[in-house]
Amino acid sequence: MAIVVTEIDRVSRTIADSIRGFGVATVHEAQGRKGLMLPYMKPVFQCASVAGSAVTCEVAPGDNWMIHVAVEQCKEGDILIVTPTSPCDDGYFGDLLATSLQVRGVRALIIDAGVRDIATLEEMNFPVWSKTVFAQGTVKATLANVNVPVVCAGALIHPGDLIVADRDGVVVVPRLHAEETLRRSREREARELQTRARLAAGELGLDIYNMRNLLAEKGLKYVTKNKEE
Amino acid sequence: MAIVVTEIDRVSRTIADSIRGFGVATVHEAQGRKGLMLPYMKPVFQCASVAGSAVTCEVAPGDNWMIHVAVEQCKEGDILIVTPTSPCDDGYFGDLLATSLQVRGVRALIIDAGVRDIATLEEMNFPVWSKTVFAQGTVKATLANVNVPVVCAGALIHPGDLIVADRDGVVVVPRLHAEETLRRSREREARELQTRARLAAGELGLDIYNMRNLLAEKGLKYVTKNKEE
Amino acid sequence: MAIVVTEIDRVSRTIADSIRGFGVATVHEAQGRKGLMLPYMKPVFQCASVAGSAVTCEVAPGDNWMIHVAVEQCKEGDILIVTPTSPCDDGYFGDLLATSLQVRGVRALIIDAGVRDIATLEEMNFPVWSKTVFAQGTVKATLANVNVPVVCAGALIHPGDLIVADRDGVVVVPRLHAEETLRRSREREARELQTRARLAAGELGLDIYNMRNLLAEKGLKYVTKNKEE
Amino acid sequence: MAIVVTEIDRVSRTIADSIRGFGVATVHEAQGRKGLMLPYMKPVFQCASVAGSAVTCEVAPGDNWMIHVAVEQCKEGDILIVTPTSPCDDGYFGDLLATSLQVRGVRALIIDAGVRDIATLEEMNFPVWSKTVFAQGTVKATLANVNVPVVCAGALIHPGDLIVADRDGVVVVPRLHAEETLRRSREREARELQTRARLAAGELGLDIYNMRNLLAEKGLKYVTKNKEE
Amino acid sequence: MAIVVTEIDRVSRTIADSIRGFGVATVHEAQGRKGLMLPYMKPVFQCASVAGSAVTCEVAPGDNWMIHVAVEQCKEGDILIVTPTSPCDDGYFGDLLATSLQVRGVRALIIDAGVRDIATLEEMNFPVWSKTVFAQGTVKATLANVNVPVVCAGALIHPGDLIVADRDGVVVVPRLHAEETLRRSREREARELQTRARLAAGELGLDIYNMRNLLAEKGLKYVTKNKEE
């Protein structure tokens, strides 16, 4: 038995649109250095960043049946998250499913498995982050759940959570923390702009962050020659 | 002792030219979801797809001597397949060997090992699919066979088999199945174009493929709330 | 306790500028096929080759404090080498540290760990070779050494050694061998140009390198049919 | 900031003791083929199976400070789950921490990272499942959370969940499903014993499970010779 | 569609029994250093060596249906070879299938995927070489072929080929080469015994194999101090 949850609370589209530009590194810092997917998740072509609301989809290994079910649950502004119930590199997703998602206004696919037809995905400009690229086809025989909490590439995702993805990877922000994380991302970005200007002017991080005393206290020594050698 | 087989039956160039555009995912489906190399095989620069007739070349680990022997066996329209007799990441192949292959009309190199000089390979536009990129040089000391059946990246290849490669990976079609696989690729492509048009118009795969009844029979339930949480 | 060595002998900038164009594969051959970092070290964006003098920096896992210390030790023409004291994929380095290095004239970062903000790094055109890309942030709590000999991605590096990096990978040349390696790289490149011209004219490596006799002596046989099959 | 949750609801010790003997494979089947940690989690010495109630502990990469905090939260019958906030192979745990856990009646450690002193752990007979073995020491500088939900080796764990581990791996059963999963494990084991007796008597799975008709319907053909060859 | 080939020619049981004791390393040398499976194939418990005749079985990812079909094709003295049609780590095989194979006199399982119930497999003393151990269960939904040529862990296997496995790994000997390989294994073993006696008496390989002149010719120099340092 398996279930499809049809009514989920989504993160607001305004929040997603506002946070997109800050990027994954900033957003993950802003929510306390958590929520990142593992670093093997890569964009299959070099695309801009995306942000949206998660629709989650489990799939059996080598079986993409439930993606067809999940497509129907997707709305404009969503990002589809697909995770196999055991590790699999097969090519679960190609240009046909991408066409279906694109016409519904889905912003991206994040899949802890393989995808194929990536030349066409790039022509269509449908962004995908995946574990690998593999042409291997799949069957349609086994049920799994849609819109239940899933672990995808090491990160826990609830349906409706905020997803941000760019060339640095993918981060998940719990829906109820999205607004605060947006606010903190803005603040962090503003601080970083100032710091960047000072660094570009030649100031050192050692001085801007007042590190010299603490380094000395911990025991850092400056020597002119390495006596060990 | 080692052998070089000098007269091999090649897949027809017309078939190779005709099948190239269908791409690896379609061709592998058309021959019954088999013949794919493992997903670690990647193009070293982003090139178009290629198709051609396999010349096979074994090499010892860290030893590229036999590639020089294999070059002489290559003709216009061929694709050179190189596989080490035990796993090795060394850079067996660079711009000099590529020059030699290109002047003979060879269409690509597929190697289950490393290559180097990839900036030059891209300038020359000589396509290469490899396991990795590594500058490590090789020696010339140990014999191995040319134009015998080999296993390359998990796929069995006989000399003269049809090879198709694109951004999705590499697929092998046995020479005697090439014509039928071309025909089935055409049919599959035609069907997919129709399906894609329907999907682009907003129809769902669930309906196009008549999945709803079967999903219900297997026990799929639609619920509005996830009671597990 | 940890040390920062402040006065190091650097490889000459003229040598670095002269050797840059020969590329990693040629330089590693010219010094006797050694000094390569492991093949997992990749440029995070597709950049030209770089060459410079090594500043070495150890870091604790998940802790980038010492990079801030190392920045101050960097001068125009340097390449910063960062290696964690145990394996770690965290994103130790992003656009702020890149700004600081770029304003000091540092030519590249080579790091046996993760980096982030890679879209911005590409916009800034600050070249980075790394083990991976990961947005994961780091702390600033633990000391380590700057400008001591380190092992980075399998290669031994002393401060002031010559580093050359391109799309083929990264190679280290001991400072005192840099001049001779430059000379040998020039010679090798000249020889390769001649060979390449002959290959482009259709001559075979088998003949240019006089391999036929040796292959026959070792027992290579040419046959028209593979009797094994 | 970080938190330690001091009062957690634990799975009953009776349930843990009763389910232990069924083993990981049976328990994961009994709860619907889910809850497994990734297959890289291995016992560091060949021990019997364990079952207990989870205490969860996050750690920073290369930093085992929070394990000392978690020890105090452990009670008789618990299993300590440790997961780094980003991937790390360091040796977070050795004989001293094992002594502390053993004296409190903790049954095992499950850690998505490295451990050390494994000869002593075996002498003490303190069971450990880990990602790797690595002598690398850690620091004590960074806070993280204790007894919050964590993802460990791909599995979601809440404090108080039932953990079962044996030579096949590690499985997590949500606390509120533990009783039902125990019941289903018993039923499954009983059925399997019967099946095993029939198989041992020479009956075929094809007949016991009535597979022949379905295989024929799907298109399976029995042939005496493979015409493909 | 899929096929089961029911009549296969098997390697002689006498040959298998005679070659078993020579071990994988010797047998692979005796047939010219080929036929090895990749080194990730490991025995799941520390067992003696086995040798037998291959029955080959393809399986879909996450689907062990065809193993039930293959069991019926197995006879006394066989070794069952299972290979997924795309890479998969799931636990395809456990104590029930082992019971079925053992009662038919099958000598071992070799599987390029995961297995489970390994404590019971050891109690039963049913030897298994696998890619990994994973409790993950599989479904029964997709057909594949039995007794066709397969690639398993990088090695090509025809039904009826001779398989030898021990703690060093797994080697495949084509059926028609088995007798000659047995003869050569005997000769090699005899030579090695003599060499081992001389080495045990203190003679050096340098002298036994007459290496000193050749090393000097190639340019090996003995020095008392390393001037490089």
Added chain:
Amino acid sequence: MAIVVTEIDRVSRTIADSIRGFGVATVHEAQGRKGLMLPYMKPVFQCASVAGSAVTCEVAPGDNWMIHVAVEQCKEGDILIVTPTSPCDDGYFGDLLATSLQVRGVRALIIDAGVRDIATLEEMNFPVWSKTVFAQGTVKATLANVNVPVVCAGALIHPGDLIVADRDGVVVVPRLHAEETLRRSREREARELQTRARLAAGELGLDIYNMRNLLAEKGLKYVTKNKEE
């Protein structure tokens, strides 16, 4: 060209014998948490710990010629370190070479590559730490250096350095630091014995190490309920 350095300074046998029992984890801590080989280095059978003086040996990929050369340079109490000039998993070493080393009083082999004949190695009780086990044979065609500094599994080793290996891995201690590291290992072991007694008596690390105040200062909060959930 390649060299063999015939006269090397060795670490004292008394120091090696004295430090052996402290184990890798303690020794690496005693010298400041450095010198460890990467965690993939594992004993091929479960043996006791060893300690001795390093003889270093480079080998070409797939070529074990230089091990024969290195054997002659080994003396009683040595440990042979073998490292390929580029990564390779081949079985460079088996029972014949082990016989030769054992008769010379060599204590162990540490090799960043594969070995074979491991059942015999265990019978002989000749300890080996390796990257993998692989039956693949090697050739004898290419020179490399003996008794020069090498990087082996990420660690820098000079000939004559102290090597300690046990089930936790392998650590290198520079020869001139061996005596001090022995002294510090003793002190550390003594302190740990005391601590272990206190922990066994039920005291907490939190109290023994005075961590409570520092944890509170950094912001650790104890709560009875996790409000996040």
